[in-house]
Amino acid sequence: MRLVSTFLVLFAFWLLLSGFFTAFLMVAGAVTALLVVLFSRRMDIADREGHPVHLAPRAVLIYWPWLTKEIIKSSWQVATVILQPGLPISPTLVRLRSTQKTDVGRTVFANSITLTPGTLTVEAGRDEFLVHALTRSGARDLASGEMDRRVSEFEREL
């Protein structure tokens, strides 16, 4: 099942980059994708962690829209901070607890923190992150734990 989706993704990627839809090139693409799938099966890298396709629906429908909203919100805050003459920054380091159970979940959380302007993950541990925030209020927002909760919800098994 996971191998099939790996194949489909690779083949779609081939078509996307080539842009030619002649029979020969499509067959060549399919064969190449198949070979890569066979290699990745042998190397055992197309697993739950390497190709987390089971998370895709929830990522696209629930998590990414929320993350987009957060990015826009915090971008606005950072932009106003930059444009104010006094440059009202208050850099803060906080340690956050993370409640994710899988490495994929932790990666998603760390990347989400970094992706939202104004906060960035400096160190990512097993259950504790060191986060640098541009302003004290940004650090406080993150410490309220909403993002952590949402990521944990997102990585949970169906």
Added chain:
Amino acid sequence: MTSQIIDLASWLLIAGGGIFCMIGALGLLRMPNFFTRMHAASLIDSLGAPMLLLGMILQSGFTLVSAKLLFIALLLFFTSPTATHALARAARARGVGPDLAEELPTATDREDK
């Protein structure tokens, strides 16, 4: 009519993306030290670049070019936080101080060093 609306939306997105890129660049110059500068830079690749790309997608319509632009956006979405994190981690490992505003953090957290 719809094409005009799409055109308008796309130009708003492109102009807005450009403005955010400029604000990010301005922040990069104004911020006092390494870590705060990185926050300004992340404004560019978290909001500026996706807005520009989305605007361009609306311009090119339902074509292969749009699919490629979408792919670039996805690539940025996954790689830019990784690169930013690697940069921050390297800086910290090398002993670049974050120059904190205060010693005591928010009530719910402990402060690092």
